[in-house]
Amino acid sequence: MATIQSHSSHDAHADLHEEHAHHESFITKYIFTTDHKMIAKQFLVTGLLWAFVGGLLSMFFRLQLGFPEMSQEWLRPLLGDWINSSGKIDPNFYLALVTMHGTIMVFFVLTAGLSGTFSNFLIPLQIGARDMASGFMNMLSYWFFFLSSVIMFCSLFVETGPAGVGWTVYPPLSALEESIPGAALGMTLWLTSMSLFIISQLLGGVNYIATVINMRTRGLSFAKLPLTIWAFFLTAVLGLLAFPVLFAAALLLIFDRSFGTSFYLSEIYLNGEALPHVGGSPLLYQHLFWFLGHPEVYIVLLPALGITSEIIATNSRKPIFGYRAMIGSLLGISVLSFVVWAHHMFVSGMSPFLGSVFMFLTLIIAVPSGVKVFNYLTTLWRGNIVFTPAMLFSIGLVSLFISGGITGIFLGNSAIDVYLHDTYFVVAHFHLVMGAASFFGMMAGVYHWFPKMFGRMMDNKLGYLHFWLTFVGVYMVFFPLHYIGIAGFPRHYYTWTNFEAFSGFTDLHAFVTVAALITFSSQLIFAFNFFYSMWFGRRATANPWRSNTLEWTTPVEPGHGNWPGEIPTVYRWPYDYSKPGAIEDYIPQNIPYSMTPGSNLPHENELVDREKDDDAIIIDESETDTTK
Amino acid sequence: MFGVLIAIGVIILLAILMLLYRVYTLVSVARGTDKIRVSASNKVNAVLFLVFLIGCSGLFFWYSFDAFDNYQQPVAAAHADDYESLFWATMWVSVAAFMLTNIALFYFAFRYQYREDRKALFYPDNTKLEIAWTIIPAIVLVSLVFGGFKVWNQMTEAAPEEAEVIEIMGYQFAWEVRYPGADRKLGEYDYRFISPENPMGLIVEDPATKDDFIPLEIHLPKGVPVEIKIRARDVIHSVSLPHFRQKMDAVPGMPTRMWFIPTKTTAEMREELNDPDFNYELACQQICGRGHFSMRKIVVVDEPADYEKWKREQEPWLEPGDQEPSEGEIDTNIRTQEAVDAAGTETERVEAATTTTQQ
Numbered sequence: 001m002a003t004i005q006s007h008s009s010h011d012a013h014a015d016l017h018e019e020h021a022h023h024e025s026f027i028t029k030y031i032f033t034t035d036h037k038m039i040a041k042q043f044l045v046t047g048l049l050w051a052f053v054g055g056l057l058s059m060f061f062r063l064q065l066g067f068p069e070m071s072q073e074w075l076r077p078l079l080g081d082w083i084n085s086s087g088k089i090d091p092n093f094y095l096a097l098v099t100m101h102g103t104i105m106v107f108f109v110l111t112a113g114l115s116g117t118f119s120n121f122l123i124p125l126q127i128g129a130r131d132m133a134s135g136f137m138n139m140l141s142y143w144f145f146f147l148s149s150v151i152m153f154c155s156l157f158v159e160t161g162p163a164g165v166g167w168t169v170y171p172p173l174s175a176l177e178e179s180i181p182g183a184a185l186g187m188t189l190w191l192t193s194m195s196l197f198i199i200s201q202l203l204g205g206v207n208y209i210a211t212v213i214n215m216r217t218r219g220l221s222f223a224k225l226p227l228t229i230w231a232f233f234l235t236a237v238l239g240l241l242a243f244p245v246l247f248a249a250a251l252l253l254i255f256d257r258s259f260g261t262s263f264y265l266s267e268i269y270l271n272g273e274a275l276p277h278v279g280g281s282p283l284l285y286q287h288l289f290w291f292l293g294h295p296e297v298y299i300v301l302l303p304a305l306g307i308t309s310e311i312i313a314t315n316s317r318k319p320i321f322g323y324r325a326m327i328g329s330l331l332g333i334s335v336l337s338f339v340v341w342a343h344h345m346f347v348s349g350m351s352p353f354l355g356s357v358f359m360f361l362t363l364i365i366a367v368p369s370g371v372k373v374f375n376y377l378t379t380l381w382r383g384n385i386v387f388t389p390a391m392l393f394s395i396g397l398v399s400l401f402i403s404g405g406i407t408g409i410f411l412g413n414s415a416i417d418v419y420l421h422d423t424y425f426v427v428a429h430f431h432l433v434m435g436a437a438s439f440f441g442m443m444a445g446v447y448h449w450f451p452k453m454f455g456r457m458m459d460n461k462l463g464y465l466h467f468w469l470t471f472v473g474v475y476m477v478f479f480p481l482h483y484i485g486i487a488g489f490p491r492h493y494y495t496w497t498n499f500e501a502f503s504g505f506t507d508l509h510a511f512v513t514v515a516a517l518i519t520f521s522s523q524l525i526f527a528f529n530f531f532y533s534m535w536f537g538r539r540a541t542a543n544p545w546r547s548n549t550l551e552w553t554t555p556v557e558p559g560h561g562n563w564p565g566e567i568p569t570v571y572r573w574p575y576d577y578s579k580p581g582a583i584e585d586y587i588p589q590n591i592p593y594s595m596t597p598g599s600n601l602p603h604e605n606e607l608v609d610r611e612k613d614d615d616a617i618i619i620d621e622s623e624t625d626t627t628k
Numbered sequence: 629m630f631g632v633l634i635a636i637g638v639i640i641l642l643a644i645l646m647l648l649y650r651v652y653t654l655v656s657v658a659r660g661t662d663k664i665r666v667s668a669s670n671k672v673n674a675v676l677f678l679v680f681l682i683g684c685s686g687l688f689f690w691y692s693f694d695a696f697d698n699y700q701q702p703v704a705a706a707h708a709d710d711y712e713s714l715f716w717a718t719m720w721v722s723v724a725a726f727m728l729t730n731i732a733l734f735y736f737a738f739r740y741q742y743r744e745d746r747k748a749l750f751y752p753d754n755t756k757l758e759i760a761w762t763i764i765p766a767i768v769l770v771s772l773v774f775g776g777f778k779v780w781n782q783m784t785e786a787a788p789e790e791a792e793v794i795e796i797m798g799y800q801f802a803w804e805v806r807y808p809g810a811d812r813k814l815g816e817y818d819y820r821f822i823s824p825e826n827p828m829g830l831i832v833e834d835p836a837t838k839d840d841f842i843p844l845e846i847h848l849p850k851g852v853p854v855e856i857k858i859r860a861r862d863v864i865h866s867v868s869l870p871h872f873r874q875k876m877d878a879v880p881g882m883p884t885r886m887w888f889i890p891t892k893t894t895a896e897m898r899e900e901l902n903d904p905d906f907n908y909e910l911a912c913q914q915i916c917g918r919g920h921f922s923m924r925k926i927v928v929v930d931e932p933a934d935y936e937k938w939k940r941e942q943e944p945w946l947e948p949g950d951q952e953p954s955e956g957e958i959d960t961n962i963r964t965q966e967a968v969d970a971a972g973t974e975t976e977r978v979e980a981a982t983t984t985t986q987q
């Protein structure tokens with residue numbers, strides 16, 4: 001510990017010198033930067049741009065689903081020949097749209113945009129480190145992501161269209177170019193892009209893990225870590241274990257596509273020709289994919305849960321209820337998320353016995369998820385709640401997490417899933433629990449940490465408007481899909497008019513489309529608020545939300561190295577809100593117990609003596625003011 | 629020209645909005661409202677949560693009851709009663725949990741909104757509570773799992789000996805169905821023999837193939853276990869029979885199967901629903917390419933006697949004494965296939981299907 005400490009204070013000096021010695025050029029400051037805060041902003045802006053693209057794509061196919069009779073001729077300037085001669089979206093392009101929408105949202109927005117932004121921004125700031133373990137690897141992580149983004153974006157414009165085989169890209173459809181145009185060049189680009197994306201994730205993940213383990217400031221044990229950091233840490237571990245498996249799956253798929261191997265292919269007759277492949281198994285791919293795929297949904301969700309734990313505690317002015325249970329449930333979810341993947345394959349033809357095992361494990365994972373919800377509720381109970389926009393989004397997240405998680409209980413039950421699999425019920429389930437909930441976590445995080453990122457405040461009123469439109473909108477878009485799903489409507493259908501059984505609900509589909517258009521448009525309020533406040537927002541104070549964690553002990557706009565002087569030492573857990581006997585309703589983590597005699601609990605008084613022994617403690621005067 | 633005007637209009641509008649917004653922020657700074665800890669909006673947000681809760685619960689219950697007949701697909705399989713009771717048991721448990729937690733969430737948000745004169749309760753943990761809300765959901769979930777085991781085993785166990793065996797093959801973008809004929813044995817197949825003349829790749833030399841027939845419609849007998857052997861020719865498809873609450877992927881290179889007992893004939897169901905046009909349908913439920921949404925086939929459930937009669941009327945795929953089917957026959961097969969598909973749909977549906985699939 002001591003060595004690390006002296007090491008980092010040494011770094012601080014070095015950094016200060018550096019800033020004086022030579023001015024950073026535009027390129028090293030904004031582009032090829034190794035500063036974790038700037039890299040976080042790069043991830044954030046890229047993620048938001050992707051969210052816009054992903055959202056826009058969904059508007060196109062929602063129009064088709066909601067108003068199948070309407071002419072889409074007016075989209076021709078944008079979509080060109082993908083609007084066919086009768087003024088409709090081409091069915092192949094429809095599939096490409098849903099595929100790209102899913103890929104973009106899951107990987108580029110909610111994985112890179114969410115973890116990339118907040119793990120990068122908050123890990124060093126909340127654990128009291130000057131930067132990531134390796135700033136260079138961190139920079140590489142962003143640039144691999146950038147490259148992967150560029151390739152994925154270009155694939156939107158190739159002649160045969162982008163990948164169009166569903167975001168899970170099951171072979172043989174994805175392996176055989178002749179099966180669908182979306183399995184041609186677009187698919188190659190998809191695989192290339194995803195491979196680079198995985199590299200980016202691994203570089204980032206190694207860094208997050210190393211930083212959290214090695215670079216915590218003095219006094220900050222794992223048992224005093226904010227829940228955000230616990231969540232980011234476990235997310236990185238999940239990613240590190242799961243993404244290589246996707247890489248393997250993608251690699252074998254690349255072989256099958258380009259080098260004539262038969263890992264996933266067997267006994268296929270396509271386009272008047274019996275292909276030579278024998279002995280491969282399409283199920284192998286599904287097992288590999290979902291071995292990543294299920295942890296992936298938690299990679300998307302856990303950071304959002306970490307962010308909201310922090311925000312809900314801060315704005316309820318109450319300690320998070322059951323801090324240890326929260327960590328326990330995060331751990332439980334992380335471990336269990338690796339042993340439930342085959343619940344996506346109940347009707348894939350795999351052994352029914354496996355189905356029973358995975359049904360059992362899947363329903364068990366609902367238990368720690370439930371614990372989290374109950375802990376959130378108890379945190380709100382008898383709080384003194386300040387509704388900042390971040391808090392609104394956090395409460396919204398809890399609601400969406402409940403509503404979407406509950407339907408997991410239907411789907412996890414293999415018997416029920418037989419009917420519901422690949423219907424709109426699944427679409428409702430994962431959009432609420434993963435899509436909307438994580439998106440809300442991301443928005444909450446942006447509103448909450450914007451002052452620390454840009455030194456200015458976002459406008460609250462616009463934030464409220466944005467929240468209410470989005471919250472109501474998201475429910476209006478995704479809740480009705482449950483009914484459509486219970487009626488058995490299959491996913492990935494261009495239109496249902498061929499079927500008598502699925503000919504109803506045209507009014508509900510139109511309603512959903514209108515709601516989606518409104519929800520999408522209301523994100524413009526956010527875009528305006530975000531960019532306007534970045535330059536013209538009100539100046540922030542160092543700790544505008546009266547929060548306890550270390551990032552709020554930095555200057556308004558922390559420079560390179562985060563703290564101008566010594567890194568603060570941590571004495572207490574991050575959730576001393578409204579502690580009886582305290583002068584203010586919060587006590588930051590860097591305030592020693594010796595300074596808060598009025599509010600110490602008996603076992604904390606014992607710690608006071610030990611604090612005194614430690615002569616290296618330096619207390620920043622301005623910080624202690626808050627408790628006077 | 630018009631476009632330019634619109635663009636200018638939009639820009640002016642945006643500029644005005646920007647200006648208004650700027651004025652509003654300046655005013656709030658001047659009035660000092662941005663300084664106080666909690667503005668009046670806090671109360672508004674708290675109330676809105678309550679309004680949201682009440683409004684959405686109302687919508688939820690109203691629509692769930694009002695639209696019940698629309699989202700409840702009729703059932704016609706022996707295991708479907710167990711399936712339905714499991715589904716609705718899960719539903720009631722879920723709705724209870726869903727309502728209680730959401731009510732608590734929004735009510736707490738409303739009730740404990742910020743008040744200057746109140747301090748939040750410092751309440752960091754309670755082990756008993758944590759244990760309670762770990763154990764109780766676990767028990768509820770495990771009991772649902774056991775309900776699930778029962779139905780799942782019933783649905784996936786081996787089909788009874790006496791089951792009628794038929795075969796369904798999915799390909800881009802239709803289904804082919806084969807019956808074993810009088811010998812009750814399906815002939816062998818090999819994907820390398822597939823050709824336009826032999827779409828299922830049957831081995832002509834196999835004596836069991838002789839009486840196999842490949843009809844245009846699927847017929848099933850009521851009250852008799854039916855086992856469906858499933859395969860795919862090109863990519864993965866999924867045999868979905870929503871009214872029979874069954875589904876199974878069709879995987880190239882890996883034959884799969886499912887079985888169930890139909891309990892209502894098509895005629896009975898038409899009567900029950902008071903819908904003379906009702907048909908059981910087979911749909912593809914795994915994304916398989918452009919025509920995924922058009923992979924429909926009609927399923928007819930007959931009284932056993934009618935079923936036997938229908939079977940006797942079918943011609944074997946191989947003409948008796950003839951090793952290859954004649955060219956002409958295939959032609960008519962294809963044409964009648966289209967006719968049957970069309971017969972089951974209204975004309976506008978056919979139009980929709982043809983404009984969309986044939987582009």
Ligand code: HEM
Pocket residue numbers: 168297298300301343344362363365366369405406407408409411412413417420421422426429430433434
């Ligand atoms: C309460 C615990 C949960 C259970 C029991 C559960 C169960 C399931 C099951 C069984 C499926 C497969 C349904 C099917 O395809 O037929 C599924 C799909 C899915 N779930 Fe969950 N889930 C739970 C929570 C979550 C969470 C927390 C997330 C994300 C953060 C999530 C994301 C997804 C996604 C993305 C899919 C669909 C993937 C696809 O087919 O495209 N689920 N869930």
Ligand SMILES: [Cu+2]
Pocket residue numbers: 293294297340341343344
């Ligand atoms: Cu899963």
Ligand SMILES: [Cu+2]
Pocket residue numbers: 864865866912913914915916917919920921923
């Ligand atoms: Cu299909």
